[in-house]
Amino acid sequence: MNVSQPTFNRILSSARRKIADALVNGKSIRIGGGVYEMAGRGRMGGFGAGPEGECVCPKCGYRIPHRRGVPCYQEKCPKCGTTMVRG
Numbered sequence: 001m002n003v004s005q006p007t008f009n010r011i012l013s014s015a016r017r018k019i020a021d022a023l024v025n026g027k028s029i030r031i032g033g034g035v036y037e038m039a040g041r042g043r044m045g046g047f048g049a050g051p052e053g054e055c056v057c058p059k060c061g062y063r064i065p066h067r068r069g070v071p072c073y074q075e076k077c078p079k080c081g082t083t084m085v086r087g
């Protein structure tokens, strides 16, 4: 190891701070997901299975807006009655 002890300590504590930040941020993101209604829209954007999106009929392709809190597989296609899937 060619790094002096003080430098190594600095790197170490910096890494530790980053990990601590990540943990804190990860926690707050999870909490934010729980109070999504209050936190506002778009916060979870980029997650494939986020609360926004569409449910799609696998049979006829009919799409309906995904309802928050209602899984697509609990929706029925209004045209043919097939169980919807995540769009």
Ligand SMILES: [Zn+2]
Pocket (backbone or CB within 6 Å): 057, 058, 059, 060, 061, 062, 077, 078, 079, 080, 081, 082
């Ligand atoms: Zn359908």
